[in-house]
Amino acid sequence: MPTYHYLCERCGHEFEVVQRITDPPRKRCLKCRGPIYRVIHPVGHILKGSGFYRTDYRTDEFKKQEKAETASTTPDKTEKPKKSKDKD
Ligand SMILES: [Zn+2]
Numbered sequence: 001m002p003t004y005h006y007l008c009e010r011c012g013h014e015f016e017v018v019q020r021i022t023d024p025p026r027k028r029c030l031k032c033r034g035p036i037y038r039v040i041h042p043v044g045h046i047l048k049g050s051g052f053y054r055t056d057y058r059t060d061e062f063k064k065q066e067k068a069e070t071a072s073t074t075p076d077k078t079e080k081p082k083k084s085k086d087k088d
Contacts, residue, residue, distance in 0.1 A: 006037070008035075009035045
């Protein structure tokens with residue numbers, strides 16, 4: 001099973017989760033329940049001390065996605081206007 005590396009946007013907590021490919025991706029930080037995103041890094045690369053990835057651009061992208069998600073979940077009103085065929 002592949003190991004996925006996650007980084008919390010809010011508290012900076014990073015952790016790894018062993019998941020099946022079929023499992024849904026994590027979305028919340030284990031510590032603060034804040035939004036997290038998956039860090040893609042080459043196999044064998046270990047995040048320790050210096051050499052930390054700058055992922056600010058990813059953060060922006062993440063926020064956009066979050067917004068898009070919330071927007072899509074809001075029910076859109078598709079009520080059709082009443083036909084005014086009955087004229088006085
Ligand atoms: Zn967190």
